[in-house]
Amino acid sequence: xxxxxxxxxxxxxxxxxxxxPDGAPVILLHGFPYDxxxxxxxxxxxxxxxxxxxxxxxRGYGPTRFLSPDTLRSGEQAALGHDLRQFMKALGIERAALxxxxxxxxxxxxxxxxxxxxxxxxxxxxGYNLQNIAASVExxxxxxxxxxxYQYYFNTERGRAGLTKNRRDVCRLLWKLxxxxxxxxxxxxxxxxxSFDNPDFVDVVIQSYRHRxxxxxxxxxxxxxxxxxxxxxxxxxxxxxxxxAADGVGPASDRDGQADKFTGGYExxxxxxxxxxxxxxxxxxxxxxxRDLMKETPQ
Numbered sequence: 001x002x003x004x005x006x007x008x009x010x011x012x013x014x015x016x017x018x019x020x021p022d023g024a025p026v027i028l029l030h031g032f033p034y035d036x037x038x039x040x041x042x043x044x045x046x047x048x049x050x051x052x053x054x055x056x057x058x059r060g061y062g063p064t065r066f067l068s069p070d071t072l073r074s075g076e077q078a079a080l081g082h083d084l085r086q087f088m089k090a091l092g093i094e095r096a097a098l099x100x101x102x103x104x105x106x107x108x109x110x111x112x113x114x115x116x117x118x119x120x121x122x123x124x125x126x127g128y129n130l131q132n133i134a135a136s137v138e139x140x141x142x143x144x145x146x147x148x149x150y151q152y153y154f155n156t157e158r159g160r161a162g163l164t165k166n167r168r169d170v171c172r173l174l175w176k177l178x179x180x181x182x183x184x185x186x187x188x189x190x191x192x193x194x195s196f197d198n199p200d201f202v203d204v205v206i207q208s209y210r211h212r213x214x215x216x217x218x219x220x221x222x223x224x225x226x227x228x229x230x231x232x233x234x235x236x237x238x239x240x241x242x243x244x245a246a247d248g249v250g251p252a253s254d255r256d257g258q259a260d261k262f263t264g265g266y267e268x269x270x271x272x273x274x275x276x277x278x279x280x281x282x283x284x285x286x287x288x289x290x291r292d293l294m295k296e297t298p299q
Contacts, residue, residue, distance in 0.1 A: 001016055001017065001018050001043070001044075002016070002017045003015070003016050003017075004016075004017055005063070006087065006090045006091055007067070007090060008083065008086035008087060008089070008090045009086055010066060010067055010068070010071050010083075010086075011059055011064055011065065011066060011067065011083060011086075012064065012065045012067065013056050013057065013064050013083070013087055013090075014056070014057050014062060014063040014064050015036075015054050015055055015056035015057065015087075016036055016043070016054075016055045017052070017053065017054055017055075018043045018044055018046070018047035018052075018053040018055075019046070019047030019048075019050065019051050019052045019053050020047075020050060020052060021052060022052070023047070023050050023051045023052035023053075024050070024051050024052065024097070024120075024294070024299045025051070025052050025054065025093045025095070025096035025097070026046050026051045026052065026053045026054070026096060026097045026098075026099070026290065026294075027053075027054045027055075027056070027084070027087075027088070027093075027096045027097070027098050027099070027108075028042060028043060028053065028054070028055045028099050028100070028104075028279070029055075029056070029058070029084065029098070029099065029100030029101075029103075029104025029105065029107050029108055030055075030057075030058060030061070030100070030101070030102075030103070030104045030279075031100070031101045031102020031103045031104050031105065031276075031277075032102055032103050032205060032208070033170075033171035033174055033175075033192075033196065033205075034102070034192055034277060034280070035057060035061050035062055035192045035195035036055040036056070036057055036062070036195075037188075037191050037192045037280070038101075038192075038277060038279045038280040039055050039279050039280075039283075040280075040283075041279075041280075041283035041284075042099075042279050042283045042286050042287055043055055045283070045287045046287060046290060046291075049291070051097075051294075054087075054091070054093075054096075056087055057195065058080065058083070058103060058104065058107075059073075059075070059079065059080075059083055059200065059204055060073065060075065060198055060200045060201045060203070060204030060205065061195045061196070061198055061201065062194075062195035062198060063198075064198070065198075065200075066200060071219075072207070072218075072219045073200050073203035073204050073207060074204065074207050074208070074211065074218060074219045074222070075103070075204040075205055075206075075207050075208025075209075075211070076207065076208060076211040076212070076218045076219065076222065076226065077106050077110060077130065077131050077212070077226075077229060078110070078218065078219070078222040078225040078226045078229060079218075079219060079222055080103055080104075080106050080107035080110065081106070081107050081110025081111055081114070081225065081229075082222060082225060083107065084098075084107040084108065084110070084111050085111055085115060085118070088111075088118060094118065095117070095118055095119065095120050095299075096118070096119065096120060097119075097120045097121050097122075097123075097290060097293065097294055097297075098111065098112065098119055098120075098121070098122050098123070099122070099123035099124075099279070099286065099289075099290055100123075100124065100125070100129075101124075101125030101126070101242075101276070101277070101278050101279065102125070102129075102276065103208075105124045105125050105126065105129040106129040106130065106131070108122055108123075108124055108129075109122070109124055109128060109129040109130050109235060110130060110229065112124075112235045112236075112237045112239070113130065113229075113233040113234065113235045113236075114225075114228060114229075114233065116235070116236045116237050116264070119237045120237070120293075120294065120297050120298075120299065121237055121238045121239070121290075121293035121294060121296075121297045122235065122237050122238070122239040122240075122293075123239070123240050123242060123286065123289045123290055123293065124239060124240075124241055124242075125241070125242045125243065125244070125276075125278040125279075126241065126243050126247065126250045126252075127241040127243065127256075127258040127261070127268065128235070128258045128261040128262070130229055130232060130233075131212050131229070132230075132232055133211075133212055133213075133214065133226075133230065134230060136212055136213050136214070137213070137214065147177075147248065147249050148249075150170070150174060150209075151209045151212075151213075154205065154206050154209040154210070155209060155210055155213065155215055159206070160202065160206050163202050163205060163206065164202050167193075167196045167201070167202070168189075168193050168196065171193065171196060172189055172193075174249075175189065175277070177248045177249070178247065178248040178249045178275050178276035178277070179244070179246070179247075179248065179274075179275025179276050179277050179281060180246060180248050180275060181246045181273045181274075181275060182274075182275050182277065182280075182281050232261075234260075234261055234262065234263050235261060235262050235263070235264065236262075236263050236264040237264045238264050238265040238266075238293055238296060238297055239262050239264065239265065239266050239267075239293075240266075240267050240268075240269060240289040240292065240293055241256075241258070241266070241267070241268040241269065242269050242271060242278050242282070242285060242286065242289055243268060243269070243270055243271065244271050244274035244275045244276060244278055244281065244282070245270050245271055245272045245273065245274060246272075246273055246274055246275045247274075247275050247276045248275055248276060249276055250276065252270060256268045265296075269285070269289065271285055
């Protein structure tokens with residue numbers, strides 16, 4: 001494994017690279033509040049198959065840095081999709097297999113929906129991860145609203161102060177609530193928690209959770225991209241949805257209502273006893289999903 005940095009239009013993106021440089025590209029994307037350590041058992045297995053596996057730190061995490069102090073520290077969905085596309089462009093990757101969950105799943109879904117020619121196949125945990133911001137003003141059932149307490153918290157200045165002062169405490173609690181059957185130790189958490197010390201972490205997180213409800217303005221440069229996402233485009237690349245049956249923030253329903261959002265081939269795989277952090281909790285299943293898709297799709 002090698003750690004490298006590549007410059008995009010707004011970021012110096014640090015990423016970990018596994019496997020031969022001429023292998024078939026696979027990009028693995030982490031979510032909030034996690035980092036590249038989520039793929040520690042996934043990336044080497046895929047690299048052993050001869051793939052070039054890239055695991056970037058998202059904006060606001062770990063050693064990834066903004067180039068300019070003037071760039072809005074946005075965590076809106078368009079920013080995540082834009083970053084992934086620019087990451088691929090900077091590395092000269094024309095087409096890649098993508099896998100992601102949470103924020104990373106959102107980035108992967110956006111690129112798959114808007115630039116399908118750049119995506120060989122997609123593993124998206126919990127399925128269609130594009131936000132329907134226009135519909136977010138509608139109240140959800142009480143049980144769903146209860147699970148989103150942290151989003152309400154982050155929409156207050158008390159929440160910003162709490163995340164700033166107690167970021168490890170907040171994120172550790174989210175790990176426990178979102179993956180109630182995953183027994184992780186403090187060393188495992190700390191290997192990821194150091195990524196939350198990024199100087200832009202709080203600003204990016206707060207902007208993300210405020211923007212999705214219309215309580216913060218987005219980056220003006222990303223408005224055209226947000227307008228495309230508002231149309232809720234379908235995803236036309238072969239996709240496997242890995243959904244943890246014990247996901248504490250996004251519980252899986254008995255009936256999969258997302259199939260119509262995927263028109264290039266779609267399968268949902270339910271993972272018993274697995275929570276929100278699918279790649280770290282179920283690495284073998286994550287590897288298997290990518291292998292299955294890549295067998296069926298040309299490089």
